[in-house]
Amino acid sequence: QLIATNEVLQNFDAVDLQRRFDENLNKLTADFAFGKVSVLQEIAKAKKKPAEARAVIQIGIVIGGADGDFDKTEQAVVREACFTLD
Template structure:
């Protein structure tokens, strides 16, 4: 089995575990940390390409675990983080990390965000 296949299997397993815990992942801290993490992923290379923005936005809209939250609210939070990252990458990253840090109060949520 190649590294890519193992990674793909690992991601599928983690997604199944998250789906099973969906009812535990309903706090505002989880919502905000998840959107901050999504924005950091979209901007991982230091730029925010429109295709990356669209791809992550689609993932947010279709993710089973995130169905606990209104899609418009998630999209707005995601876009707000992207705007911060675009305006000032360092400050935007710090802001996103603060949001992610708030999820540490609940270990299950912190693991789900990461």
């Protein structure tokens, strides 16, 4: 639903976005520290594209608050993504 309603994400193939999400989730699940480095490298690729960078942060907030509570740990992860994007 997020892909269909987000104006930046609409520019990408939904199947490809799902694949990328699943791959990153698998990396984080297998080895969190290593997976985190990999995910932050992916996030950094959006640094020079303001619309994409904004979408990354918006998605992080949406996912973090999906359970109705955007807690301190989830906020810290989104903050780290913000620092990665400058």
